[in-house]
Amino acid sequence: MADRECVLCYLTFSIRSVAEYHVPDLDKFLSKMGQLNKAGGQSFVGYRTGFEQAMERAFWIFGGLAFRGKRRGRPRKFPIN
Numbered sequence: 632m633a634d635r636e637c638v639l640c641y642l643t644f645s646i647r648s649v650a651e652y653h654v655p656d657l658d659k660f661l662s663k664m665g666q667l668n669k670a671g672g673q674s675f676v677g678y679r680t681g682f683e684q685a686m687e688r689a690f691w692i693f694g695g696l697a698f699r700g701k702r703r704g705r706p707r708k709f710p711i712n
Contacts, residue, residue: 641682642667642675 640657643664652660689697 638682639664639667641685642678645678645681 639661643661644652646664
C-alpha cells in the first residue's frame with residue numbers, strides 16, 4: 632500500500648500546486664483527487680517518466696536511506712516510508 636500512496640502523492644503534487652496544501656492533513660489533501668479515478672490511462676503516460684526520475688534522484692541524494700529512516704546510534708532501519 633505504501634507504494635500506491637507514494638505514487639498518489641507524486642501525482643497529486645504534480646497536478647495541484649504545493650500552495651494548495653494548507654492543512655498538514657495529507658489524507659484530506661489526497662482525498663480531493665477523485666478525478667484521478669475518472670482519468671484515462673493516456674493521462675498518466677507523461678507522469679511515469681517524471682515519477683521514475685524523482686525516485687532515482689531521491690536514491691541518488693539519500694542513498695540506501697532514501698525511503699527508510701535511520702537514527703544515529705541505532706543499527707536498524709525503520710520500515711519503508
